[in-house]
Amino acid sequence: MFAGLADDGRPSPRPVPPQPRRHAIAGNAAEPGRTVLSRAFAVLDSFLSGRPEQTHGEITRATGLAPATVHRLLAELTGWGALERTGRGRYRIGLRLWQLGAQAPGGRELRDVALPYLQDLLQVTHEVVHLVVLDGDRALYLEKLEAHPDVVVTSRVGLRLPLHAAGPGKVLLAHAPPDCLEKILAGGLERRASGTITDPARLRQVLAEIRLQGFCISRNEMTEGASSVAAPVRGPADQVVAAISVVVPSSTPNLSPLVPVVRMAALGVTRALQG
């Protein structure tokens, strides 16, 4: 659904092509096939492209909508609180969307249950801790805790990153429906750092190992200099619903001692979800 949006903060090709909507409420002669709601969604989606603040002109270019349409949509979205105007003639996502989003059971319940275990993991490792879920063909970062880490990572809460290029993503991919892997392979395995797996056969082999071992060690896959240990979290029906990871500097010679604590945290969340 978000194809075409490089929502990891990288430059993305613009304008984003209009997406056909399946459910039309009202047409518009100037922009056929796009409903009022789909145009509002396009405006909101444009804020996911690593641009937390945008001007009217930037939103117009990002969405491909008519300037007058964008003007009216911005007025309505700001009036409701979905967007806020900053003092510099720019718009940003408002607290009303934050508040609505905080009600999403898919994210909130899992995050609330997992948080104490993530805090324990942070306490023990003093680096960066992630909670990640599968979102279409991307890894969505639900939570990130850090305590004066030695490692610099590009992740942040709400970011969607490629599944093949990081530990938690590979854990999720290892347990995803087969067509998810095929779709990702068809799109090509983009290199992000020196250790990114770009060979399909190698990726299949690594995913099989993850299923066998129950954890994943990654080095320099998403970010040069960052390595991680990740493990799966399972839900009530024992299906994998999330992955937990700890990121440390790649200068760490041996990552094996981290495996038990990451698995302990993932098992703790699993037990809490199944209890």
Add this chain to the structure above:
Amino acid sequence: MFAGLADDGRPSPRPVPPQPRRHAIAGNAAEPGRTVLSRAFAVLDSFLSGRPEQTHGEITRATGLAPATVHRLLAELTGWGALERTGRGRYRIGLRLWQLGAQAPGGRELRDVALPYLQDLLQVTHEVVHLVVLDGDRALYLEKLEAHPDVVVTSRVGLRLPLHAAGPGKVLLAHAPPDCLEKILAGGLERRASGTITDPARLRQVLAEIRLQGFCISRNEMTEGASSVAAPVRGPADQVVAAISVVVPSSTPNLSPLVPVVRMAALGVTRALQG
């Protein structure tokens, strides 16, 4: 903007009356004065009334919209990911709104900056820690951390609670524009527990003390059996932007020892925001 919605989980009178919209994009003969977007907003708002999952019928009653209109809106909102269908013919807020909301700088930046200090506070107190901001005439709970607390509180992330009936709310109210207090007094000071301040003169006196002392001790105001210490967080221009609180059981005889640690945490976040 959310007047009429009891978004703290309590039963609210339904249906919510239609809100007039200032910026009309498209009218509808059957529902004059409501735009397509305002109807979509009403559908989303209905999920804030303490009902994280709703059926088509419940949403129709909550919004006062025509069933066919709700049906079309649900299809579009679900198609985009704002809502998700559960297996029981019910709808809930989807991950797409969570992801968008996580981009709200007003919430995210403050929360990210504050989180390490909140974690330290939790580590020291082992009870419930809150980060709260002013949202219109309510206290919006941005973050909640807890570690096997002895106290039971009704707060949760994303909840909006009355300003007068809890420590962090009173801290925010003490530093809010004067018309905010007058509006709340005009609406009446609802009693929530045995210690709730319901006398306007007494509330004015307590707010003056908070401005003088720089913290707030509350007992049995929002929830019977829960007491708190709260302190203000200031932003770059030294304005109060949030409040931090620790909640403990009311059986705790002396809350004074908690004051320095709560103030330390609030000052730490203040320094980080001003740095």
